[in-house]
Amino acid sequence: DIQMTQSPSTLSASVGDRVTITCRASQSISSWLAWYQQRPGKAPKLLIYKASGLESGVPSRFSGSGSGTEFTLTISSLQPDDFATYYCQQYNSYPWTFGQGTKVEIK
Amino acid sequence: EVQLVESGGGLVQPGGSLRLSCAASGFTFSSYWMNWVRQAPRKGLEWVANIKQDGSEKYYVDSVKGRFTISRDNAKNSLYLQVNSLRAEDTAIYYCAREFRGYGMDVWGQGTTVTVSS
Numbered sequence: 737d738i739q740m741t742q743s744p745s746t747l748s749a750s751v752g753d754r755v756t757i758t759c760r761a762s763q764s765i766s767s768w769l770a771w772y773q774q775r776p777g778k779a780p781k782l783l784i785y786k787a788s789g790l791e792s793g794v795p796s797r798f799s800g801s802g803s804g805t806e807f808t809l810t811i812s813s814l815q816p817d818d819f820a821t822y823y824c825q826q827y828n829s830y831p832w833t834f835g836q837g838t839k840v841e842i843k
Numbered sequence: 844e845v846q847l848v849e850s851g852g853g854l855v856q857p858g859g860s861l862r863l864s865c866a867a868s869g870f871t872f873s874s875y876w877m878n879w880v881r882q883a884p885r886k887g888l889e890w891v892a893n894i895k896q897d898g899s900e901k902y903y904v905d906s907v908k909g910r911f912t913i914s915r916d917n918a919k920n921s922l923y924l925q926v927n928s929l930r931a932e933d934t935a936i937y938y939c940a941r942e943f944r945g946y947g948m949d950v951w952g953q954g955t956t957v958t959v960s961s
Contacts, residue, residue, distance in 0.1 A: 737905075770947030772888075779938055779951040780880075780888060786946065823888055827947065831904040832878075832890035 738762050738826050742835035748843040755811040757838045759824035764804045768828035771800055771809045774837075775820045783822075784809065814840070845869035845950050847939050852955035859929050863955055865922040865939030870950075873897075873917040876942040879924050881935035882954075889935075892924065893942060907933075929959045 739762035749755050759769065771784040782791045784800035787807055797812040811818055819842055824835040851863040865877070878893040892903045892913040901913050912925040922939050936956050940948035 768945075772948075774888075779953055780940075780948075781951070782947050782949045785943075785949075789946070791947075791949065825888070825890070825947065827945075830902045832893075834888045834890065837887045 737831055738765060738829060738833050740824055740826055740833050740835040742822075742824060742838050744838060745836065746839045746841060748841045749814050750843045751814055751816060753814045753843075755814050755818075755840060757809045757822055757824075757840075759802075759807045759809070759835050761805045761807075761826055761828075765826045765828035767803045768826055769800075769802070769807050770825045770827065771798075772823045772825065773818075773820045774823065780823065811840075845941075847941065847950055847952035849937065849939050849952045849955035852937065852957045854958045854960065855929055856961050857930060857959055859959070860925070860927045861929070861957060863924040863926065863937055863939075863957070865924075865952055867920045867922065867941070870941070872915075872920040876944055877913075877915060877922045878940045878942050878948055879913060879922075880938045880940055880948070880951075881933075882938070883932070883935045886935075891937070894922070926957065929957070931959050933957060934959045 741760045767787040769787045772780040774780045788800045821837045821839045846868045848866045879891040894901045894913045910928045914923045936954040938954045939952045941950040
């Protein structure tokens, strides 16, 4: 199985900060990577597909990059709605696997 | 409105069974792969299984193979997960999610909770 490792596990930041979350795959997944946001008590929400594609309706302050084994999710200017947990997920090969999550907290 | 609504969760004893359902509306259900993803209490997301549009292909995470069965009824716009031989570690919120092939899981339900306990 492909292991997905996110860093950091927790991130403390302020409104307006630029935030970067890293996701590493244990083997190459090309660009078959998605990023999701999950607020407490809610279902996950797709933010980014194919490593860098912005899902319809998602604010442009979210961006994704990378290919192969290393990927990043960047929030250019953190907003109050963005305090949540973020997950990467590979869909290159079965079983699909998620990273362990990165919780973005208010500093 | 595109919507997925799960049902069928509950409290069940170890070794027991449940049938989870997911009702789809607002889109052409038969055109999409469909997935089940679960989340144990205070834990991360775990992909469980998915099924092709016509049901001809199904994939599972190893930990549920032989115990869980994914199925669909396109005439009823419904996805199912038959969960048997339940264990404490299967306790989780179970989400159904639509997959736009190659683009990730773009629509999610609100989840149904399965609790396995004696």
